[in-house]
Amino acid sequence: MGSAAPSSSFGTPDQLEVLVSMEAAVVRLTETHQASRRLWFPNDLTSADAEAGSELEAELAELREAARGLPDAMRVTLALNLLTEEGLPHFHRLIATHLGNESPWAEWNNMWTAEEDRHGCALRDYVRDARIFNMGALERMQYRYIECGFNPDWQRDPYRLLAYTSMQEKATQVAHANAGRTCGKHEPRIQRVLAHIAGDESRHYSFYRSAFAEILARDTNRALFSLLKVMPALAMPGHTMPGYDHMSEVVRRAGVYGPRHYQKIVEELLEFWRIGALEGLSGEGRASQDKLMKIPARLARMADYLDAKTNPRNFSFDFIYDRVIEM
Ligand SMILES: [Fe+2]
Ligand SMILES: [Fe+2]
Numbered sequence: 001m002g003s004a005a006p007s008s009s010f011g012t013p014d015q016l017e018v019l020v021s022m023e024a025a026v027v028r029l030t031e032t033h034q035a036s037r038r039l040w041f042p043n044d045l046t047s048a049d050a051e052a053g054s055e056l057e058a059e060l061a062e063l064r065e066a067a068r069g070l071p072d073a074m075r076v077t078l079a080l081n082l083l084t085e086e087g088l089p090h091f092h093r094l095i096a097t098h099l100g101n102e103s104p105w106a107e108w109n110n111m112w113t114a115e116e117d118r119h120g121c122a123l124r125d126y127v128r129d130a131r132i133f134n135m136g137a138l139e140r141m142q143y144r145y146i147e148c149g150f151n152p153d154w155q156r157d158p159y160r161l162l163a164y165t166s167m168q169e170k171a172t173q174v175a176h177a178n179a180g181r182t183c184g185k186h187e188p189r190i191q192r193v194l195a196h197i198a199g200d201e202s203r204h205y206s207f208y209r210s211a212f213a214e215i216l217a218r219d220t221n222r223a224l225f226s227l228l229k230v231m232p233a234l235a236m237p238g239h240t241m242p243g244y245d246h247m248s249e250v251v252r253r254a255g256v257y258g259p260r261h262y263q264k265i266v267e268e269l270l271e272f273w274r275i276g277a278l279e280g281l282s283g284e285g286r287a288s289q290d291k292l293m294k295i296p297a298r299l300a301r302m303a304d305y306l307d308a309k310t311n312p313r314n315f316s317f318d319f320i321y322d323r324v325i326e327m
Contacts, residue, residue, distance in 0.1 A: 010098050010156045014219070019099070019158060022214045026104040030111070033207050037115075037200070042122035045193050046129055060129055066187045067130035072325045074183045075132050076250040078190070079319055081179055082127065082138075083145050083247075084172060085120035085197075087237035088113065090150035091165075098154065098161035112204065119197045126193050137319040141243070150237035152230075159215055159226035166208040167234050170265045173201035175257040182256060209272055216273055221285030224275070228288045231269075231295055234262060246315050252306075253327045259306060263299035270296070 011019065043049065046063075047056055070078075092113045099105035127133055154160040176198040184191030216223040238244050252258030270276065276293050278285075315325045 010100065011158045015158055015222070018215060018219045019103070019105075021218060022211075023104050025214045026108060026211065029207050029210050030104065030108050033203055034111075036206075037203055039115075040118070040196055042118055042125050045122055045196065046125060046189070048125070063129060063187070063189055064131050066189075067132050069186045070130075070132055070183060070190075071186065072320050072323055073250055073254045073327060074179070074186065075320050076247055076315070076317060076325070077175075077179045077254055077256050078123065078127060078183065079133065079138060079141070079317075080247045080251055081172075081175055081194075082120065082123040083142060083238055084175070084236065085116065085123060086142055086146060087150060088116050088120060089146065090237050091116070094150070094152075094154075094161060095165070098156065098158045108207075115200055115204075119200065122193050122197065126190055130187070130190070133319045134321050137317075141241075141319060144241055145238040145244075148238055148241050152235050154230070157226050157229070159212070159219075159223050160230050162208055162212040162215060163223075163227045164230045164234075166205065166212050166269060167231070167262075167265055168236075169201050169205035169208055170268070171234060171257065171262065173198050173205060174261050174265070175251070176201060178256040178261075182254065209269060213273055216278075220278060220280075221282045221288070224278070224281070224285050224288035224292065227275075228291055231266060231292060232298070243317065247317070250315055250325065250327065253310070259299055259303040263296055263303060266299060267296045 046059070092109060095105070095109045095112070099109070101109075127138070128135065152160075152164070154164070176194045180191040180194030180198065183194070212223070212227075248257075270292065275289060278289060281289060312326060315327070316322045
């Protein structure tokens, strides 16, 4: 069984064979990723070096002054983007338990984790430097978020993991880029931080969607079935945590990320993988294909319904001192 975990608890024997057969492709995709990335560090964005000099103090004072103008809805957005990045331990574990630790996937997982780790660091450095939160309250929320765990019901199916990560990377890219544009109107430095992060997410997205394309090419019918299991709704870590729904509702109302953005992601991926054009499928494969192609219209109806029933209301969160947000 090659190097892909002979007695693993993930994947069926057929799936393991597929994973082994695509090891060379994974190595190639990892190399393409490394060639296209620009490795950056949080300290490049705001230096905290002992010998950073007196300009740093002036810069920090300027940052804090400008950040006072960040609207509360934008602060909630930054809090949710930060939390999402802090879900990293769960994602690292899910990748390791769905793809194994003895193949090129392990190398990818470790490198990917190192890249992702900077996202939470850079955002946390920013929100701490800018003094935009009740940090104690934010830290307690972050603790609860990670403590909640994340165990999506993927039945140890590696295909579902790769379908999910394709969508999740694109969703985070959109959320960071939109948050950057909106917050940047008030405070430009956060836009630079979020643009660096969004650039990484975009490259991760390319990697995962190409990896899933390799699966589709080798095991089309089963890949469609797995895709159908995760595509209708993108489960996120922390969604069971108190206050999470209100935060994502604020983010939706702020136009940063919501069901319409997800619908576009689904459409883009169905198109990239040419799901509608796949031929020679089994009966089950055709049934999955039909259902997959109907997802965008269903997501659009859900988004219309949400828009229609959206009335102005108040939100408040302890990490912004319970100030009332009306939207
Ligand atoms: Fe990230
Ligand atoms: Fe990412």
